[in-house]
Amino acid sequence: xxxxxxxxxxxxxxxxxxxxxxxxxxxxxxxxxxxxxxxxxxxxxxxxxxxxxxxxxxxxxxxxxxxxxxxxxxxxxxxxxxxxxxxxxxxxxxxxxxxxxxxxxxxxxxxxx
Amino acid sequence: xxxxxxxxxxxxxxxxxxxxxxxxxxxxxxxxxxxxxxxxxxxxxxxxxxxxxxxxxxxxxxxxxxxxxxxxxxxxxxxxxxxxxxxxxxxxxxxxxxxxxxxxxxxxxxxxxxxxxxxxxxxxxxxxxxxxxxxxxxxxxxxxxxxxxxxxxxxxxxxxxxxxxxxxxxxxxxxxxxxxxxxxxxxxxxxxxxxxxxxxxxxxxxxxxxxxxxxxxxxxxxxxxxxxxxxxxxxxxxxxxxxxxxxxxxxxxxxxxxxxxxxxxxxxxxxxxxxxxxxxxxxxxxxxxxxxxxxxxxxxxxxxxxxxxxxxxxxxxxxxxxxxxxxxxxxxxxxxxxxxxxxxxxxxxxxxxxxxxxxxxxxxxx
Numbered sequence: 001x002x003x004x005x006x007x008x009x010x011x012x013x014x015x016x017x018x019x020x021x022x023x024x025x026x027x028x029x030x031x032x033x034x035x036x037x038x039x040x041x042x043x044x045x046x047x048x049x050x051x052x053x054x055x056x057x058x059x060x061x062x063x064x065x066x067x068x069x070x071x072x073x074x075x076x077x078x079x080x081x082x083x084x085x086x087x088x089x090x091x092x093x094x095x096x097x098x099x100x101x102x103x104x105x106x107x108x109x110x111x112x113x
Numbered sequence: 114x115x116x117x118x119x120x121x122x123x124x125x126x127x128x129x130x131x132x133x134x135x136x137x138x139x140x141x142x143x144x145x146x147x148x149x150x151x152x153x154x155x156x157x158x159x160x161x162x163x164x165x166x167x168x169x170x171x172x173x174x175x176x177x178x179x180x181x182x183x184x185x186x187x188x189x190x191x192x193x194x195x196x197x198x199x200x201x202x203x204x205x206x207x208x209x210x211x212x213x214x215x216x217x218x219x220x221x222x223x224x225x226x227x228x229x230x231x232x233x234x235x236x237x238x239x240x241x242x243x244x245x246x247x248x249x250x251x252x253x254x255x256x257x258x259x260x261x262x263x264x265x266x267x268x269x270x271x272x273x274x275x276x277x278x279x280x281x282x283x284x285x286x287x288x289x290x291x292x293x294x295x296x297x298x299x300x301x302x303x304x305x306x307x308x309x310x311x312x313x314x315x316x317x318x319x320x321x322x323x324x325x326x327x328x329x330x331x332x333x334x335x336x337x338x339x340x341x342x343x344x345x346x347x348x349x350x351x352x353x354x355x356x357x358x359x360x361x362x363x364x365x366x367x368x369x370x371x372x373x374x375x376x377x378x379x380x381x382x383x384x385x386x387x388x389x390x391x392x393x394x395x396x397x398x399x400x401x402x403x404x405x406x407x408x409x410x411x412x413x414x415x416x417x418x419x420x421x422x423x424x425x426x427x428x429x430x431x432x433x434x435x436x437x438x439x440x441x442x443x444x445x446x447x448x449x450x451x452x453x454x455x456x457x458x459x460x461x462x463x464x465x466x467x468x469x470x471x472x473x474x475x476x477x478x479x
Binding site for chain 2 (some may be wrong): 021022023025040041042043046047049059067068069070071109
């Protein structure tokens, strides 16, 4: 069973530290999650374009020697604000899921309080 | 390797050929190629053979139709569904457009033909507006533009039309569709035509009023006796066509317009086939009554046309603007707004209203 992932949040997280091109984002998500998460590669670019249109990402073509240029995506201030929102939302969601899946922990937490 | 990637990109491009702007599609294809190449290289570094790596990279990227679908950001409505929606909207609008065109003009001669002509353009304009709005409306950011365009068309139509019912015109529909010079020429031709037409009716009506429509009367006997068939005019049948083609002098000399249609109800047929003068007389009277009724309606038409022709042509020009610009703009504006709604509700896909509401609903649930 798997929870539906928020690909937009993952992308924002992947480019938060440094700009990445499309394949780099896929790699960051895959390796950062120890292979637990895998971005739908074909779905990634349309989402990147949409995020660019929303102003969450800024993109620029980076020339490569002897190879076609690649588009590098960088997070914007608006994107950082959105990422902060998504983090909050995820924290709330995961807390809720944890409290259902691990009721013992919940009781202990309440007892300690 | 290159063959597989080339094939994949061709398939993807084919599925995105109608997506605008195409530059965005080209960027996407370039990114896809770079992505696939990097993916293959990475697998190659892990020792996977190039052929297998290529196939794997393409498989990971996804089927071209799914990728194209995601790129378009539209719900996967099949084309028949899309076109039937458009058709439905057009069909719903047609009666309204029909009413707009036909209910507001009160000139009879030639009106139907011209109105149909305009009606066709109105529908084409409305359909084009819906399609343009459909093409333009791909994301929420385009909504102000599309609504703005439709709104401008609607308001311009209202302003140009001047009022809600701008089409009431005493002028002939034919004149309305012409420029100044053509309108004057047409007016002169029509005046001549009317004169010939009226000239053909007046003597006939006077003759019938004087002699009656009875074939046994002096008038009827003269006609039947001399010609063995009544030379009763049948203006309603094709008299006006003849009137327009025959010069007034010749028409006056002929004096009768066209022959009555030779059918089983005519006095001629009865007389020739049965020699029953009583029945023939009844038919003669019946035909005469029909002629009287028709002559009256024609006289009314002629009066309307004469009044129309007495108005200056400049009036027509203003109404050309109303009819040819104001009316279509109104309809285009209206259809454009309908197009926006259809897009928003049905075709907008992931950016459409329904999708937005679903997202908002999910957000609320979270």
